[in-house]
Amino acid sequence: VQLQDLIASVLDRDRRGVARCISLLERGDPRTLQILDLLVPHGGKARVVGVTGAPGTGKSTLVGALAEHYRAAGHRVGIIAVDPSSPFSGGALLGDRIRMARSSADPEVFIRSMASRDELGGLAPAAYGALQVLDAAGYDRILVETVGAGQAEVDIVQLAHTTLVVLVPGLGDDVQVLKAGIMEIADVYVINKAEREGTQRLQAAVGSLLDLAEHTGHRPGVVRTVASEGRGITELAQAVAEHWTHLDRPGRRQPRLLRQAELMLRKALQAEALRSVLDPLRRDGGLERLLDEIVQRRAHPLRVAQDLLEAHRAGARSSALPG
């Protein structure tokens, strides 16, 4: 398929085109930059909600319920489920698909799972790419699910306009809030499985942590849900909408978008710099020799990094010379 045709099919909201385009970006196809060049100007209309939290807290169920809510309100919904534990993810992803099946039968809902394969922090760029495709294809509500486990997931969550942190009673309450280091990223706390004992206590714990924290104009909401029964979803959507209202006030949205822009730029630079320095070394086995030098204590990694960068700069300079 010609690139122009592929892009046109995405803009025409063709599902196969969308799926294909996301796959190309996820794979790091050589045409990645061209694809993004053509799609990015068409985006910027979607509202993106990140959903994170410990395994099994009910994120997928919540995403499915929110998707139904948005569909009922006439929105087109994109869902990106990021599973960082790629070797073991087959079953989990399949489970998610089944749980989301009610939504996926709807042609105006597009669901995509992705696992991290690229060692160069490829997860955030892949999720970014998928977001651009869905946004350009007119999905105006996009839900991104990640397990709140590590930095990669936190990075992805920061691609969202609004971040939901999902907690459940009985997991050690305030500890789960503090430990995950998520006080900074939550715009709305969801206390799911709220039919369970300990809900009140957890809500109080979150409340007192919020009392201690500083808020830049928006105190995160706390919403109770029983996602498996669809309870509390209207209230949750309302809390998300309130956060958007907050972002729409003058001077609120821009700092967030600037932060996101810087984050993605840094990721892309890191990945690109690593690739351009390491790829040639990998090709001729030089990397193993260098690593061996380090293990033998004939060199140390800080020196080697400097030398590699210096050699790379020299190579770039000489290849830029005419003749």
Ligand SMILES: Nc1nc2c(ncn2[C@@H]2O[C@H](COP(=O)(O)OP(=O)(O)OP(=O)(O)O)[C@@H](O)[C@H]2O)c(=O)[nH]1
């Ligand atoms: N009792 C109860 N169970 C729920 C609720 N919401 C979801 N569940 C159940 O909790 C289990 C896990 O739900 P998921 O939606 O897969 O949770 P998740 O956070 O996406 O899980 P991972 O993606 O594996 O981290 C499922 O069996 C759900 O049916 C709830 O409000 N109450």
Ligand SMILES: [Mg+2]
């Ligand atoms: Mg899930």
